[in-house]
Amino acid sequence: MSTHIGAKPGEIAERVLMPGDPLRAKWIAETFLEDAKCYSTVRNMFGFTGKYRGVDVSIQGSGMGMPSASIYAHELINEYGVKTLIRVGSCGALSESLNLRDVIAANGSATDSNMNRVRFDGLIDYAPVADFGLLRKAVEVAESRGIEMHVGPVLAADAFYTDRPDLYDKLADYGVLAVEMESAALYTIAARFRARALTLLTVSDHIKRGEATTSQEREQTFSQMVEVALDTAIA
Numbered sequence: 001m002s003t004h005i006g007a008k009p010g011e012i013a014e015r016v017l018m019p020g021d022p023l024r025a026k027w028i029a030e031t032f033l034e035d036a037k038c039y040s041t042v043r044n045m046f047g048f049t050g051k052y053r054g055v056d057v058s059i060q061g062s063g064m065g066m067p068s069a070s071i072y073a074h075e076l077i078n079e080y081g082v083k084t085l086i087r088v089g090s091c092g093a094l095s096e097s098l099n100l101r102d103v104i105a106a107n108g109s110a111t112d113s114n115m116n117r118v119r120f121d122g123l124i125d126y127a128p129v130a131d132f133g134l135l136r137k138a139v140e141v142a143e144s145r146g147i148e149m150h151v152g153p154v155l156a157a158d159a160f161y162t163d164r165p166d167l168y169d170k171l172a173d174y175g176v177l178a179v180e181m182e183s184a185a186l187y188t189i190a191a192r193f194r195a196r197a198l199t200l201l202t203v204s205d206h207i208k209r210g211e212a213t214t215s216q217e218r219e220q221t222f223s224q225m226v227e228v229a230l231d232t233a234i235a
């Protein structure tokens with residue numbers, strides 16, 4: 001057991017999908033894996049391991065925001081030997097060219113989080129980026145499945161409810177596709193500990209148009225993103 005994950009050594013696969021929502025983790029495990037077993041219920045942040053096309057894959061909820069996701073990424077890599085982490089999250093579209101349910105691969109992650117300012121003494125604006133091999137594979141998988149993949153940078157924000165919508169507009173001007181809350185921390189921790197990480201997102205909200213999916217849809221309907229993530233994880 002690690003501090004926040006209740007798995008025994010060997011119970012977590014080298015390849016892990018990480019949704020923020022623990023109930024999305026349960027849905028993914030029950031819907032897409034064979035012989036899925038729950039290895040952790042600590043804090044109700046469920047984790048499961050099963051087989052996808054004969055390969056061991058785990059699904060670990062990571063919670064909302066970078067402090068929570070950092071804990072799970074750190075422990076998965078350092079205490080359980082995880083090598084590949086693919087976040088499967090929801091996001092709010094900033095770009096007018098995106099629609100609800102579009103799938104995004106985040107090649108890089110801007111952030112308003114202070115975590116990397118502390119890491120680098122405020123001297124460096126570290127650029128958290130996706131693992132190129134995983135990104136390329138995800139794009140190939142999406143193409144082969146006929147899924148349009150939008151590749152671009154996202155914002156990893158500390159706040160879900162922002163006081164600065166003007167900054168969202170500015171980021172959109174600079175090509176930032178969407179906002180979510182974990183990718184910068186995931187990319188940074190994976191880089192630090194020599195693991196591979198990618199963030200895939202499904203547009204659950206459109207910030208400019210005020211469109212939104214329901215919480216049930218966020219939990220149980222983002223199949224295209226999950227299938228791309230699973231095919232990428234086992235490639």
Ligand SMILES: O=P(O)(O)O[C@H]1O[C@H](CO)[C@@H](O)[C@H]1O
Pocket residue numbers: 019020021063064065088089090091160180181182218
């Ligand atoms: O759907 P998940 O993976 O939780 O991701 C997004 O949804 C949560 C906010 O509703 C944040 O965690 C954000 O990053």
Ligand SMILES: O=c1cc[nH]c(=O)[nH]1
Pocket residue numbers: 090091092093160179180181204205207
């Ligand atoms: O962080 C997030 C996730 C989904 N939708 C948003 O608007 N923000």
